[in-house]
Amino acid sequence: MAALAACAPARAESVPKRVVSMNLCTDQLAMLIADEDQLHSVSHLAADPGASVLAERAGAYVVNHGLAEEIFLMRPDLVIAGTYTTRTTVALLRRLGFRVEEFAPETGFDDIRQNIARMGAILGRRDRAVALTAALDAGLAALAASPAQGSVAVYSSNSYTVGPGSLADAVIAETGLDNIAASLGISGAGRLPLESLITADPDLVVTGARRFDNPALAQENFRHPAFRAFARQAVEVDIPDKYWLCGAPFTLIAARILKQAARRLEAGQE
């Protein structure tokens, strides 16, 4: 048990000095909040430019793949994980005496504030967390000052859309636009039939970034003649997935892209 004591932190409130994050979203929050040299390793997804906003900065850290043995060898005094997909690894790490903090995926801006504050508290960087939250709130206030008008639908690969209870819906709500998924009774992630999309006739359609180079059947829905005809009338907005895959201060960028598109639409109608 001597080894257990050696790698477990003495007290929960002591500031961790060697932190390992094994989830894309916690990677990015930790990179934004952690002190220099405090964060030791991030997951391999953090360096994927399609998924991670901070991909360039991720190169400065050791890469992990969320495997218990690998993380054990890094001898972290704190492990940060998401609440999904690495459950057995988290259970095993806890059994080995590591302190593991789990973060649930954010489904709204309140979640983002809470996760930033919690990350700040855990890393002993409360000031940095407060500053980030203040910047986020200022950005949201600026968005709220001049709400956009109109309706929008998210229509991604495989005809997926998002409704209330998802982060993307929270982003749409902040711009002042109206998400048609709500009136269609879709909550969380769900499928939006092409017919419903055309019937609802939103002013804007967010197609998500078609960032994959390889052709996929999942994107056949964009080739459908009915969709192409519809896309010629509505304004298509391309919001890279990485901005709202994880909730963080940069999620504001998604809202700004959407709002600029709404402004262009309003300007075109006048």
Added chain:
Amino acid sequence: MSEPARYRLLLALLGGATTVLFVLSLTVGPAAIGFGDSLAALVSGDGGAIVLIMREIRLPRALLGLMIGATLGLSGAALQGYLRNPLAEPGLIGVSASASLGAVLAIYTGLSAAFPLALPLSALAAAVAGVLVVQALAGMHGGTLTIILAGVAVSSFAGAMTSLALNLSPNPFAALEILFWMLGSLTDRSMEHVWLAGPFILLGWAMLAMLARPLDTLTLGGDAASSLGVDMRRVRFLAVFGTAACVGASTAVAGAIGFVGLVVPHLLRPLVGARPSRLLPASALGGASVLIAADILVRLIAPGRDLKLGVLTAIVGAPFFLWLIWRSRGRLT
């Protein structure tokens, strides 16, 4: 060489292969620990990083590979013998599919996040429910065909419910977790999983082992076996509940791992002669070798990608199975 001697040699070879692979499995991992050091850490008492890695990370993984591989081989051989159907495999009586459904429901409802063993416990409960349904559908006097049909019905239903959970999953992260879980993996399982699955697996093995003699008699046909004093109801009880106990527990901790239970008995049958009682131990050892070898490969081929075990066994198993069919196509009629 006489036939019993050849059989003993085969068992010794398979046992040797399983032992070697088990030891190799203990020495594969991201931590570059020397061969001697790693094995010494298993037996020496002093604490330290190597001891922890060996005892808490690699040992449970190797043990589960051994137990689950043997389970798949043994139950595959037992079911092929009992049902006298070459297509029989451990998942046929619906245990794997219902255990998967239990696990998926635990992920879907968020129960698996509440406490770590919620997922395997829920999978075990669903496996029990599934096998009870099969038994109820087949009735007290149903024959082997009824068991197969009831198993197919339960598998289809559980599969459909699993797809429904994926379909309705409001959270893409949960959907991804469900998908990954269903591919089967031994990554980062702990001794808790061994203690949870172990008793059920041993119980299942004991029940299937008791089938050895009745299965030999069954090769003469069901009616002939009955007239020779084989209690068909007891045989069915042992085959169905023995498979359910060990395969249900295996699926609960590792997900559904395909092809091992189907291919291994076919591979070894020509080597042991036509006697099911001999095929059972050989197939158990063969299954253990194959699964541990696959689990080693998963870690060697793509150390960082967490390649799923079920994917590898299917990729290697399917072409091999095709070759087996091609070789024996004249004899399968």
